[in-house]
Amino acid sequence: MRIATFNVNSVRARLPNLLEWLGSAAPDVVLLQEIKCQDEQFPALELEAAGYHVAVHGQKSYNGVAILSRAAIEDVRRGLPGAESEGDEQARYIEATIGGIRVASLYLPNGNPAPGEKFDYKLRWMRRLIDHARTLLATQTPFVLGGDYNVCPTDADVYDPVNWQNDALCRPESRALFRELCHLGLTEAFRALHPEPGRYTFWDYQGGAWQRGQGLRIDHLLLSPQAADRLVACDIDKEPRSREKASDHTPIWVELS
DNA sequence: ATGGTAGGGGGCCTA
Numbered sequence: 001m002r003i004a005t006f007n008v009n010s011v012r013a014r015l016p017n018l019l020e021w022l023g024s025a026a027p028d029v030v031l032l033q034e035i036k037c038q039d040e041q042f043p044a045l046e047l048e049a050a051g052y053h054v055a056v057h058g059q060k061s062y063n064g065v066a067i068l069s070r071a072a073i074e075d076v077r078r079g080l081p082g083a084e085s086e087g088d089e090q091a092r093y094i095e096a097t098i099g100g101i102r103v104a105s106l107y108l109p110n111g112n113p114a115p116g117e118k119f120d121y122k123l124r125w126m127r128r129l130i131d132h133a134r135t136l137l138a139t140q141t142p143f144v145l146g147g148d149y150n151v152c153p154t155d156a157d158v159y160d161p162v163n164w165q166n167d168a169l170c171r172p173e174s175r176a177l178f179r180e181l182c183h184l185g186l187t188e189a190f191r192a193l194h195p196e197p198g199r200y201t202f203w204d205y206q207g208g209a210w211q212r213g214q215g216l217r218i219d220h221l222l223l224s225p226q227a228a229d230r231l232v233a234c235d236i237d238k239e240p241r242s243r244e245k246a247s248d249h250t251p252i253w254v255e256l257s
Numbered sequence: 258a259t260g261g262t263a264g265g266g267g268g269c270c271t272a
Binding site (some may be wrong): 009010012013034036037060061062063110112150204205206207208209247248 | 260261262263264265266270271272
């Protein structure tokens with residue numbers, strides 16, 4: 001089973017590109033972020049016509065996550081635990097079961113500027129994610145937490161680490177919580193299979209970042225032990241970023257046996 | 258020091 005994650009930066013603006021990529025890459029499951037629309041605006045008919053079931057957790061204007069799957073989607077959860085008590089109304093998390101695997105599409109807060117309220121929200125959100133991952137691990141079932149983490153785990157994941165060291169994506173606090181999440185027993189699939197630095201999933205629209213190769217690796221797939229046992233391959237698909245009307249992110253995928 | 262780009266929505270905010 002091939003599971004991909006793709007921050008599309010508006011699913012409606014990206015629909016032609018997304019449909020073309022689905023046709024060529026043919027993933028079994030796609031975790032979408034930044035769909036930037038409400039549930040009723042999600043292009044479900046077009047994606048169902050392409051052969052996918054859909055589960056959506058949308059929001060007006062900002063954020064929004066979704067799951068596409070060739071097989072049936074069951075037991076959908078929308079939002080991280082603690083959303084109510086935190087007063088968190090941002091649509092950044094959706095989780096469901098597909099073929100016996102629990103999959104989540106997450107859009108972690110950017111957190112800039114740091115320090116500040118937005119950075120505090122990012123760190124709180126990461127702690128909630130860690131708590132939830134602990135709960136999922138206790139089930140001892142295979143699961144995949146994929147999405148836009150808005151964290152460059154190490155300097156090898158940044159084109160210019162010195163200039164980015166105080167950015168919320170690279171700050172020590174962000175990296176420490178990302179490590180804490182991994183150290184619960186999760187496998188960061190790309191880095192587990194690819195030691196080389198300079199492999200990115202995001203290139204800013206500004207300043208010709210794509211053409212200059214100035215990227216960041218911020219989209220990740222974290223596997224539970226039972227999923228990691230089935231890890232066959234993982235890679236970044238750079239092709240969609242080269243297109244006209246591209247998202248500023250490109251997909252990354254894992255193949256599980 | 259500034260503005261560079263893209264998207265949504267509505268006359269700025271987020272990234």
